[in-house]
Amino acid sequence: MKANYGYLDGSGEYFITIDTDLCIDCKDRGCVDGCPGGLFEIIVDDYDDEVAAIKEDKRKKIKYDCASCKPASDRPPLPCVNACTPGAITHSW
Amino acid sequence: MMSDDKKEFWRWKEYNWRDENKDWKGAELISAGVDVGSVSSQAVILVDGELYAYSNMRTGSDSPNSARNAMNWALEDTGMTYDDLHYVVGTGYGRVNVPFANRAITEIACHARGGNLMYGPTVRTILDMGGQDCKAIRCDERGKVQNFLMNDKCAAGTGRGMEVFADLLSIPIEEVGDLSLEVDEEPPPVSSTCVVFAKSEASSLLREGWSKKRVLAAYCSAMAHRVVSLLERVGVEKDFAITGGIAKNSGVITRLTKELNLEALKSKYDTQIAGALGAALFAKTLMEKQRKSA
Numbered sequence: 001m002k003a004n005y006g007y008l009d010g011s012g013e014y015f016i017t018i019d020t021d022l023c024i025d026c027k028d029r030g031c032v033d034g035c036p037g038g039l040f041e042i043i044v045d046d047y048d049d050e051v052a053a054i055k056e057d058k059r060k061k062i063k064y065d066c067a068s069c070k071p072a073s074d075r076p077p078l079p080c081v082n083a084c085t086p087g088a089i090t091h092s093w
Numbered sequence: 094m095m096s097d098d099k100k101e102f103w104r105w106k107e108y109n110w111r112d113e114n115k116d117w118k119g120a121e122l123i124s125a126g127v128d129v130g131s132v133s134s135q136a137v138i139l140v141d142g143e144l145y146a147y148s149n150m151r152t153g154s155d156s157p158n159s160a161r162n163a164m165n166w167a168l169e170d171t172g173m174t175y176d177d178l179h180y181v182v183g184t185g186y187g188r189v190n191v192p193f194a195n196r197a198i199t200e201i202a203c204h205a206r207g208g209n210l211m212y213g214p215t216v217r218t219i220l221d222m223g224g225q226d227c228k229a230i231r232c233d234e235r236g237k238v239q240n241f242l243m244n245d246k247c248a249a250g251t252g253r254g255m256e257v258f259a260d261l262l263s264i265p266i267e268e269v270g271d272l273s274l275e276v277d278e279e280p281p282p283v284s285s286t287c288v289v290f291a292k293s294e295a296s297s298l299l300r301e302g303w304s305k306k307r308v309l310a311a312y313c314s315a316m317a318h319r320v321v322s323l324l325e326r327v328g329v330e331k332d333f334a335i336t337g338g339i340a341k342n343s344g345v346i347t348r349l350t351k352e353l354n355l356e357a358l359k360s361k362y363d364t365q366i367a368g369a370l371g372a373a374l375f376a377k378t379l380m381e382k383q384r385k386s387a
Contacts, residue, residue, distance in 0.1 A: 001237075001238050001239055001240065001241070002239065002240040002241075003240075003241060004240070004241060004242040004243070004326070004327070007244055008244050008322070008323065008326075010287065013326065015242070015326075046198045046199055046201075046202035046238075046375075047202070047237065
């Protein structure tokens, strides 16, 4: 399942997409410690699989929480994307 | 002098239903789902996997009470009690506060599951237009979620936004959709960024001499446009279906399907019970699983 966490508002679309089908077999869970903002957590989803998700209280402010990893120029690779070994994480902005 | 009894144009009709021809007493499995949404609450009871009773009412300020009220109303005149329910799943905004639920499951999974039963296994894209959020869900032939997108940051494009407009224009909410279609020419949409901006823009348009129907058309158009952009993000695959209260608003649905160039499936079920129905189906599966492992 592709789970899109985030929102769309007047200024644009801010979504972090997690492909949970890739998450299920991941042993590293690198996203949890790899994100400096602590946005990720491991949950048991509705189909009883252990997958990564964005914490409930972070979902409506990811534009701001992710800002420190997204400088306007010379943007380095995102730490969460780097830490995710199965390649399940993408950002929309 | 001002009258104290201000008519609430936003207030939609609450109701319950039960299948009088069905006898539940010999049933092997009675499962139930309770969807405590931000605006409305529904309770659905399935007897051996078939719809037996449901209720649909406004959510109050207290989630546990809203869940109890919805379930009590669904149980009314059935002779059934809480003890007869083998498994209950809570869903929706208040799902963790359903005191009699055995488990809580997100409304995204429940809408996909409920939509699968309501519209058949060919449905691949479900748009749930809820009270205070909007969800675009892609699912497989079993009603399992493949991709979803939820927008709950703003009330524009949701049922609550429509209620605000019904009140502003003093038009009963059930008539809003049909009236919005009675315009000779489609007006440009109002702001879809925020319902507060849209409301102040609508007030200005009324002062400029726009008719109420034209303002409604502009709002329905804005709402349709907003959810189309949400749907396009997850990708729309046939068959397409709409659940939630706004599915009953012909003004939004007509404009939405026109913009998507895709017809929405029709169902014999009430579109507002999709979440609770999905929860009741999950309850049935979970109870069967529990019995097997016992």
